[in-house]
Every structure is written in C-alpha cells, then in structure tokens.
Amino acid sequence: MMPLLAVNSIGEYLVSLDFSESIAFTIAASIHVGLVLTFFGVAPLIFIWLERKVAGRIQDRLGPTRVGGRFGWLQTLADGVKLIQKEDLCPEEADKMLFRVSPYLVFVASFGAFIALPFGNGFVAQNLEVGLFFILALMSLEVLGVVFAGYSSGSKWALFGGMREAAQVVSYEIPMAICALIPVITAGTLNLVEIGHLQAGLFTNWLVLNSPFTFFAFFVYFTVATASVKRAPFDLAEAESELVAGFHTEYSGIRWSYFFMAEYASMFAVSGIATFLFLGGWHDGLGLIDLLDKKLELTANGWIGQYIVNVIGLAIFITKGTGLVFFQMWVRWTLPRLRIDQVMMTCLKYLLPISCALFLGATVWPLAIYSVLPKHRTVFSLFGNPTPIGDRLYRKPAVAKVVEKTVKLEPIAETTSVPAAELHGKVQPKAH
Amino acid sequence: MTGHQLLFSIFALTTCGGALAVVLSQNVVRMAFWLIISLGASAGLFFLLNADFVGTAQLLVYVGGTLVLLVFGVMLTASGPFSDFKTRPGETFMAGIVALSLLLMMVFTVCSVDWKKVVAATNQGVPISTAQSVATGFNDSEEGNTARPLGMALLGIRVDHGIDSGANANRIGYLLPFEIASMHLLVVLIGAAYLARAKRRVQEI
Amino acid sequence: MDLNCSLFVGAVLFVAGVVCMATKRNGIGVLMGVELVLNAANLNFVAFANYTRLGLDGQVFSLFVIVLAAAEAAVALAIALSFYNNHLTIDVDKANQLQG
Incomplete structure (x- = not known):
C-alpha cells in the first residue's frame, strides 16, 4: 500500500499497539527521517574536521588544535555556529527566487539518497527493491541545484562553475552507472541489502574479489565516484585558482553550508555504495558476524543478541565507508587539479570505454567459467560464487514453490483478498 | 484520510502546481525549475502507484538526464542574462479559454466512465504484487517491487499473468521493441552530435 | 485513492x-x-496498470516513453x-524562411 512510507517494523509494531494505520506509519516515518537526518548532519561535521586534520598532516601542519581540547574536536561546530549567524546575502544581479532555492535542491537530492542507503543488515529507512538505482537517480539530481546556483547568481565565475559542473557530472554519470552495474549483474539484484547478504563469510566472498572484472571495476567506480561528487582532482566546478569559488562564489552563511553538507554527505553516500557493492557491506571479512547471527537465531532470546550483532555490523559498515572517505581526502590533498579538457577526456576517452569493456567482460566471465573451465570450477568457487546471470534466481528454494503455486493460482477475486498483514508478514527483519 | 491518500494529494498538488507554474512563468530558466518540481513530484506519484522502477527511471532519465540537458540548452541559447519571451495578453486569454475547455472535456470524460465496470471487464491477470511474490523468490512482500517482473516481461515471461498461462505460450515479450529503442538512441546520439556541432565554415561565408 | 484522481492529474499535466x-x-x-504531455501519458499508463488487472504492460510502455522522450x-x-x-535567436516565430 505505501511504498514511500513502508517502514515496516516500527509501523507494524505501532499498529499492533492499536494505533490507527496512518498515525503509526507517520510516526514510524518521522523516526526514520529523524535518524537519517541526524546522520546526515553529524557525518559532515566529523568529515570536515577530519578533512582539516588530514590536510594539515599531509601539508606538515597540525590542523585545528584549539577549539574543544587538544584535537580541535569542536572546530566544525564553532564554524557552523558562525555560519548560521552570518547575514543571508543575495546579490543585486541574482534571480532571487532561484538563488534562494538552489541550495535546498542540492540538499534534498543528497539527503534523498540516504533514504535507500542501508547502514547494515536491515538498518535502512526504506528497503527498496531498486535501491541502488534509486540512490544513483537521486544523486544525479544534485547537479541541477548546482547549475541553478551558478546561473542565478548573476556572476560570470558562478556561471562558469555551473556549466563545468553540468558537463562534468552528466558525462561521469555514465561510467559510474555502468561500473555500479558490474557487481549487480554478478549478484543478480539491485537491492543493496541482498547484495550485502551475498557477501557473507570470508573476505574472498566480497564482490571485489569475485572476478578480475569486478576487481578493476572497483577502482574505476571509485575514480568516477570521486569525480561525480566533484572532489579534487576533479573539482573543476569550484576551482579556486581559476574561478574564485565556482558555483558558490556568491553564497554565504547557512546557504553556503548546505552545499558543503551535501558534498560531504554525498562523499559518504558514494563510499557507502562502494562498500556495499564491492567491499562486503556490513561483513567483517572473517565470517564472525554471520556465525554469531546464525548461532543466535536458534536461541530463545536471540533477537537481542542479533540486534547487537547488527549494531556491530553497522559500526563495521561506517568504518569501511569512512575509510573510503578518508582515501578521497588523501587523494584531494595529494594530487593537483586537472584542467577541464583533461577531465572530460579522462571520462569520455578512457573511463567510459574501460567501463564498457569491464561490463562486457563481467557478463561473459561466469559463462566462460561454466563452459570453458568446468574442471577448475572448484578453484574459482573459492572466490565467491560465479553464476551465470539469472541462475541464482532460479536456484532459490522458493522456485520449487513457485511452479507449484502458479499451477494452483486461484481466480482473481480471491487472490486480491489476501490480507495485507499476510503480505507484510514476510518482510525482512528490520532492526529498529 | 489515510497516509496514502495524504501523500497522493501532496504529490498530485505539487505536480499540477509545477505544471501550471511552467505555463505561467515567462523566464525560461524558471520554467525549467518548475518543470523539475513537476516531474519530480510525478515520480512520487509513480511510487504511490506501485511502480517503483518506473518512478526511479523517471528520476534518473527524465529529471537527472533530460532536464539537465534542457537547462544546458537554455544557457547556451540565452542571448542575455535572464532573457524573457513575453506572451501577448490576447494569446494568454485565448490559450486560457482553450485550456479550460480542453480540461473540462477531459474531466467530463473521465467522470462519465464507470471505471469499476471497465476494470471488472479486464480481469485477465493476477495482481502484480501477488504474482511476483509467487514467481520470484526475493524480497517479495512489499508492493511496487516491479523491477524483476519488468525484466522478465522484457524477456517474454509474464509473471503478472501467471507463468503457465497462455500469455507465455509465444515468448516474444518486449525484447524487440527494447532493441529498437536502443538502436534508436544510438542513431539519435549520432544525429544530435552531427546537428549541434559548430559549423564554422558556413559562418565564414 | 481511485483511478479518477490519477486521471485528473494526468489531464491537468496534459492541458x-x-x-x-x-x-x-x-x-x-x-x-x-x-x-509535460508525455509525462501526462506516462501517468495514465501507470495508473491503469495499477488499478486494472491488465498487468505490467502499462509500466513497460511508460518505460519506453521515458527512454524515447530522452531521445x-x-x-x-x-x-x-x-x-x-x-539565427542568433531561439524565437520560434522567427523560423519563417519558408513562408515565401
């Protein structure tokens, strides 16, 4: 009934407490939005502090040291308070309405990506079947806000920044989507939680080690993702040395900080996708998490333990994601910025053909293993389970039931009357 | 009013309001902005109508792709900053009358059909959610998860009609239209690049 | 929410x-x-696919419409x-060279 609201566990819990359905789902949705918004707000605070520390260390400085004790913990918070107090300027030349709205467009697009991004086994605001597709779609909307910000500022620097951003992001979206599809055709699903479940056990099950193609796809994906969230060395949209500050030249105060919150949150979003698609999601790589989870499933009050295991999984996922974000920062402060023509050439002449070749290779690889190398199949099966596309779908135990049930399908009038509770009964366990 | 109805009305109002703002605004860039609002909200309507995949494709292809292209085009062809093309008052008046009569005609048509009877007459398949939860083993219980059934429909396996029903006897599916569409896209890509490239030699003469 | 509401939204978009x-x-x-017109058609396709028992055809069609609209x-x-x-302008009224 409510794909947008479907926050099944809290919602169903509240329904079982005799709340009316709409109130229960509204409360559940607000809780989910609150949790995601908290992460969305807190993560950039930490990442900005981390970025300044990393930049400082790489440039042989100390970075922030004063605010909030020895390590400058509260530096970003102090900066945030300063930004909120600043005057909300709007230039004379600007198209006022668009100028005011475009930071929110960027913010909403980046925040929307977190709706479908899982933070662990079942920790997801909305477990969409098309989760990956949805995240990529929403993150592609960020560019619109940037282009509008650039255009409506009424400044040539901002306009240049906006145009560069449009050209760059539209081009880089293509190899990014293709590279994200490579693990998808290996896994046979677009649902990130399912992709995470497939990588249980030892780290050899991680999709990055599944085949040579997924291995290279990881690096191509990460490069392209860095470019598509406009981080250095691809930050042509705000190239300080050429364009003052690019598309946000005219912005100040809280609206300016929206752009930055969105940028740091998208850094984490693309890193989170990379973690789920290639690096095993919430799994630790030694199989401990699954072992605990399976053991606890059999015991009487195991759900408490399972919940704790899930929280550990969440911590592992966030650690992996933060590690990738740290890598992006490292790259930013190490490599010089490219020129705009070099950026476009890198994408269209190199990354796009490479990702297409990898995509074709990843399609052929499992078939090749099955047909050409039947004897060595056991060797390869050490590295994940390379199955031909769609094979996994039909080998599911559910399929035996499928055929049985379809034969006995009732007339429509009766199948429609399946109560909603029964349909929702089989939802994956969600842990909050 | 259930939550579903509330969300539906919010998205429907945003869609209609955005579309009206596209018509009424004179500045092209603002038109593009309102078009984004309208099409984005209609993606929300698709989600509410149990079409997750179509809604996401709308966001990715339409809003994230086509509209960026449009905004890009607007900026490349704007002769001055924030250039306006005014519509004459007479035109606006005429257009308003035509629009109102067209809208009334369509609303009247929709109201005059007894949809319950029509729906009852089209009883061919099983509801999508039930059908696909039966046919595919994955994550089956939420409605709107049509990605897998759509992919199978492209290959000619119609889970929404029941796997063993007559609809699957001749497995053609939508593969041919799909291939034609992809060839079409390739041709369009080449053609658009050819049309839009700068023809400097012509301008020199 | 029934079919009519979706069709009304589609009608407004179309007009x-x-x-x-x-x-x-x-x-x-x-x-x-x-x-906007293509989107109105899409909305109707999806609405009919949801409220009738015709199955997924409507959704497949709207996917094709989205792809072809991009083209x-x-x-x-x-x-x-x-x-x-x-012509250094984009005013469609200026495209009158064939008017003789």
Missing part, C-alpha cells in the same frame, strides 16, 4: 503541456511543453542549438 506548446515563443519552452529531447535540443547558431 498545461498543450498550452505551453501553443503559447511559448522560446523553442526550448515548446520542448518543455512536449515533456526526442536530445534531437530537439540539437535542432534548437543549430537554429540558434544560424
């Missing part, structure tokens, strides 16, 4: 698109009208750019 096509003199504005926008934009290169 807005038609008016946009008819009254805008900016070539790209006309293109935006076309997008249409690319070609129309290329034409608009080419027109702008030759």
